[in-house]
Structure formats: structure tokens, C-alpha cells
Amino acid sequence: MKVLKVALFALIIFSLNTSCFKDKDDEPTPPAIVKNEINDFVWTAMNIFYLYKSEIPNLADNRFTSEEAYINYINGYSEPEEFFESLIYQREVVDRFSFITPDYIALEQQFQGVFKSNGLESNYYLEPGSNTKVFGVVRLVLNDSEGSAAGIKRGQIFNSIDGVQMTVDNFNALLNQDTYTLNFATYNSNGTATTDDDFLEPTSETVKLTKKPYNENPVHTSKVLDINGAKIGYLMYTSFTGNYDKQLNEAFGEFKSAGVKHLVLDLRYNGGGSVNTAALLASMITGQFNGKVFSKLVWNENLQSENTSYNFRNTAAGGVGAINSLNLEKVYVLTTSRTASASELIINGLSPYIDVVQIGGRTTGKSQASVTLYDSENFSRENANPNHTYAIQPLVAVSVNKDDARVPPNGFLSAMTHFQMREAVNNLGVLGEPTEPFFAKAIADITGSARPFLSIDNNLIPLTDHVDKKLLDNEMYIDVLDHLPAFQNLR
Secondary structure: OHHHHHHHHHHHHHHHHHHOOOOOOOOOOOOOOOOOHHHHHHHHHHHHHOOOHHHOHHHOOOOOOOHHHHHHHHOOOOOHHHHHHHOOOOOOOOOOOOEEEOOHHHHHHHHOOEEEEOOEEEEEEEOOOOOOEEEEEEEEEOOOOHHHHOOOOOOOEEEEEOOEEOEOOOHHHHHOOOEEEEEEEEEEOOOOOOOOOOEEEEEEEEEEEEOEEEEOOOEEEEEEEEEOOEEEEEEEEOOEOHHHHHHHHHHHHHHHHOOOOEEEEEOOOOOOEEHHHHHHHHHHHOOOOOOOEEEEEEEOHHHHHHOEEEEOOOEEOOOOEEOOOOOOOEEEEEEOOOOOOHHHHHHHHHOOOOEEEEEEOOOOOOOEEEEOEEOOOOOOOOOOOOOOOOEEEOEEEEEEOOOOOEOOOOOOOOOOHHHEOOOOOOOOOOOOOOOOHHHHHHHHHHHOOOOOOOOOOOOOOOOEEEOOOOOOOOOEEEOHHHHOOOOOOOO
16 A cells, blocks of 8 residues: 555656646646545554455455545445454354454453443343243352342342343343343242253342443452362453453462462353463463463464464563462363353463363354554554544454464363263352362362262253453454564554
8 A cells, every 4th residue: 555655646746747837727626535544544454464364355455556446445434333344254154253443442441351340140041931031040240249239149040120021032132221120030940850841930039230330350269179188279260351460370379378289260251361361371370381382373474474472481570470380280171152262272272281171161262363453653552543532453363372273163172071061050059169060070070089069951051141241252362562563654
């Protein structure tokens, strides 16, 4: 595009010089072509960085024969969202994750763990015997949130909101309100192992909740248990948020001081986050591989010179200091379909070095990393265009482990069938307690005992799940200025 701009500038100068011999009143002045500045930013950034650039003909370097053709093209889209979407490669199959936002300030808040929420995350199912009625099961209550203040517990069931029965058609709209009242119910299995005769019984219990700005510390639950002489650490970690790396390291400091020899890392509801934080967590779990490659980032064909790696380390910036490492040779990772991106990176990056025992369901299947790009000369936040607050978060690189293996597109699933589990509607258990089914399975393997635990599979498969909207769900992100320092004044 720079060549086209120079050529066009020369053409304009030539035209001005030759036209000076004509009477300016003889010809009308052509109207100026106004360039859509947001679409121009989107195209330029995607043309440089997009991982699947070669698959999108409209992103080719030689796509336009003139500046006018380019301007007419980008001006053909009135909405930046529509234009961005036209540049995405196979949205439903390959690139399910790139996005554009009109409010990068809200996005930046989410990078710091701040988003609007009442603190509840839930799974949703069809009621037994119905094709339309829906009920929810609270799977996670965020600490110090509206939900926790209201006394809501993991495993509670509700089937109505504001007195309205939830259905497949209305439950998302009901949940997307800022304020609503949950109407609770109980699940009755009718004393049988099948779901054919199961039913829900409404109760009189209700709770009114309001979504508010919430700052999430992803270190949700951290405990040390001594079971049959085995020192076991348990960590429910909900997001790879770099703003809380210090708190994560402190949790591992407690594990280290307690002499933890076995770790159960609960990533069931962790949709990903910072690649750097993933490398730090891997270093805390191990410690004996300092300086070796944890993960490598592979960029598009035009940026191969920028391929880089994240290594295991023993110190970190941001107030973390010395990393508290456990030097483990094995780690247990609890997973569900919500386990994505940087969470899967932990499994993929550690597997060549130590034994990673996966317990639970199949993960999301995302090996691509994204980056926030702003409308500025070098696509950084500094000196961003003051005329708008649009930013894009496109996939820009593939993350592979030291052996160049990526996360499978259909996710990770334990090859050991006895470690394959899904959460049961009527027995979620209490996080961090040895009777919680997923944790109990890990404890049984650690202690070598046939430790009894109850895992009722009632054959109800979740319709979907619901969390308060987070732009960074299922994202694995990096900082462009950290990895492309030479990319200055690109436009």
C-alpha cells in the first residue's frame, strides 16, 4: 500500500503541474474521496498480522491496482463489524475466536480481570421429558461477588427467572438482564438411575441479583490436603490474568511451604488468557527446566522472522520476583469443554517434560494466539486515533510445544477412559473437598486407593453454559510490542 500511496501522490503532483495551463473554470473540481478510517485501520492491520492472511484474497498485497480501488472497497462497508467479519477465514470451522470491539477501554479492563457480573457461572440443560423447558445448575460462584454475598452455592438449581419459566428461546435474554431474580428448584431423580422419570420441583426460594463491575482474582480456591500421608495441593484457577501473577505465585509459595508433592490443577472453567502467565504457571509447577522452551509462537508466512518462544523461568517481572516452583514430575489437570486456549497450552507445553494426567471432559481445541491492535502508527495503544475507540483482536500466531505439536482442533481428551468424566447435575460437589467427584478421582490415583466417590451420570448433556459476557473468553493473547519491537511506523 505504501507504493500505491507514493504513486498516487506523484500522479496528483503531475496532474497539478499540467493542469495549470488550463482555465480552472473549464472543468469542475472532482469530489474528494473520503477514506473510511476505521475500515482502513482494520484492513491494514489484518493485511500485516492475520494468521490466515493467505486464505483471504481481499487481504493479498496485490489485491488493489490503485488507491481509488482500495478506498472504494473499504468504503463499501458502512459498519466496521461487517467489514471485519468479511476478512475472517472460515468462522464456524477454523477462526472461531477473532473479534472486533468498538470499546477498547472495556477490553483493557477485562485484561485486568474487570468485567460486569453478578458472579455466577452455570450449566444449562433441558428438563427431563421436555424439548423446550430449560433449567440451570450453578457451577461456580466467584469470590466476593454479588452471588457469593447472596449465599448462592455451587450445585443450586433454578428453572425460572423473574417468575418466568426458562425455555430454549428465552433463557439467554432473561440472563442478559442487568438485574433479575432467580427462582430455585430441586432435582428429583425419583430414586432411579435413568432420567426418564426425573423431574424438577420448584421451591419458594428466590434471590435477586444485580450485575456490577467485578474484579476477578483467578486464584479462586487454593488448598493443601494431607490424605493417607500424601501432601496434595488443589488449585481452582479461572483465568490467565497477568494482573494477578503475584497472587498465583503466592499460592504456589503456600504449596511449597506445606511440602506439596502432588498438584491437582482445576481448569474446568478457565477459558484462557495471557501466554506469558501460562509460561509462569508452568514454571511454578516444575522448576527443573529453567531456560528450556515451554511454547513457541509461529506467525503468518510474512512474519516468520518474528517467530519466538516462551521459556521456563525462575524469576518474573510485575512484582512476582522469584518463582515458587514445586519441581513436580506429574500434574493432574481437571477439564471440561470450557477449558480452552492458555489452559490447553498448559497441557500441551508441559506434556513433553512431565506426566500430565487429564481428568474430565474434552477441551475446546484452540492453539491460536491473538493480539490487541489499535489504530495507531505501530498498532499500539500509544497515540491511538482519538476519533474512535475501535480495536481488533485477531488470531496472529499458532502456539506449539517444544516438539512443534499444537493443540488438536477438537481438543484434548484423556486416552484413559476411566479418567473421562462429565459433571453430574445432581452431584457437583464442593470445590476443593475430597468428595468432589473430579478431585476424588485424582486423589484415588495419587494415593493408589479405591477411594469411594459418587459420580452420577444422569445422561443429561448440557445445552450450553452461560457466563457474563467476557470478550476474552477462549482467548490466548500476547502483547504485540513485546514480540514485534521492530514494527514501528508501519503505516
